[in-house]
Amino acid sequence: MKYSIGVDMGGTNTDLGLVTENGNIVQRRNLPTNVYTQFEPYIKEMMKVVDEMLEAQRAIDGQAVHLEGIGVGAPNGNFYTGCVDNAPNLTMKGVLDFGKEIHKWKDVPVVLSNDANAAAYGEYVYGGARGMKHFIMFTLGTGVGSGIVIDGRLVHGSTGAAGELGHAILYQHGRKCTCGREGCLETYTSARGIVQTYCELKGCEVTPDITSKMIGELAHQGDPVALKTWATVGDQLGLAMANAVTFSAPEAIFLMGGPAQVGEPLLKPLREAFDKYLLNIFQGSCTIRMSELKANEVAILGAAALLKMK
């Protein structure tokens, strides 16, 4: 049987999954990321975990297991170099060359990209974007990421870092962003941005108790400030999405990530804003859709999907 490994490298934990040709995750493991300051022992441990999974699968299948490759989704992951480059939220510093390090242990293809690109490609190979040639994925979370597929190919651009729509400037002279600039989409539609909007509307201090999840629950209970918050976020995201359509005229824009799970309180104003801000020639050509992959599977499936790239 043929399998691939999908690796979802986060700042705290690294999740691994053994994935079938059809996109079923048949085994999962994880290892801590933030206990490592050196890259070599991190990869050594990761390969040990991979071997455990392969060995266990051999026993389950009762036959030889063929590993097709290892796909990695990682913050600041660069597709062209196969490296993670000075990711600010990692305890391992410098340039992390996954291909080089993994090849000390295993002679299999290694493909790496940033997490949002991987999520987009996972949707393309295993999810709701199957058969589409042009679409964009927005991921809402701590930050706002995006992955762009044009003509069936993931857009990496000249540097390998294309698809950073979370850092398109929505409002000149807007909110301060962690990137050092002002007004990035991320400062409004990330989990933190949503909390800030809620607190601004409510007239309260931002505290760790206030989460986007809580604001979602409040909205479902009919809380007017929470509903107004999601309406504002929907309007901002709808504008950003309509602008993205002027670039690549996708047939769909997918949405995923924690804050997007709130559902209609966000989706209804989002769709209304998108229609309002969409250029007339694109009306009816592009729909907003939720990711069809499970929230706890998309990162691993996306990483594994990178191996399917032509």
Next chain:
Amino acid sequence: MKYSIGVDMGGTNTDLGLVTENGNIVQRRNLPTNVYTQFEPYIKEMMKVVDEMLEAQRAIDGQAVHLEGIGVGAPNGNFYTGCVDNAPNLTMKGVLDFGKEIHKWKDVPVVLSNDANAAAYGEYVYGGARGMKHFIMFTLGTGVGSGIVIDGRLVHGSTGAAGELGHAILYQHGRKCTCGREGCLETYTSARGIVQTYCELKGCEVTPDITSKMIGELAHQGDPVALKTWATVGDQLGLAMANAVTFSAPEAIFLMGGPAQVGEPLLKPLREAFDKYLLNIFQGSCTIRMSELKANEVAILGAAALLKMK
């Protein structure tokens, strides 16, 4: 000898050029566009003009002339359908199927796209973008157009109408646009938008006497209001360009069109704004450059270049 025909269809006139393999325009002709309300006689006349050019070239070369194809750049031109679709500024209404109509007269490849896409592809085949894989062209004129090349391919998107960055919304609730929405880049950085900014800064009425060309001349004479106008336009365009980089991480952004001819009064603030608004990870990876094609040749060369598409 091998030649191609480049057709630049404008609302008033249609310019035709006979183009060599190397991108030299060896003959030019034109016919009026706005005297035609029917498509058939327009194409019939165009083919007559093409035959005249081919016949003349046969005499000049003293040998057979091989026509490789006809490339057309046209407002609202759709690459996938080969049609111009209800262009508001044309006297010929409805769907104009260039391929079908031309094939009644000539059995050669016909490729069509909108004028900004054609200009971008002309830069790629014959101009300053030769050898680049990722770049964006902004065309400033009556409107603001754009053409996007990713992985060496012109981006047409799912509808054929991708690359409309002139209608990305720069300022929510901004100036009224001819497209019916508000705040499009075009309302600030088109010739008309520039005149409006000048008049707002000057505190005068917009009149037909005030042109972007005149504002350019005033800037070169040191007029402070004119200089402030170009600084404002440069800032706005620099922001739009920095946002475009988050999408496709191009290695260059090209600029062309009448208002761009002003030179440093626009380019200096534009480059400063671009650096200021560019996300840190893209710093140094993308430069702003002027089109290297002659202003009076780019439309014909761009149209002819479409035939080189793979």
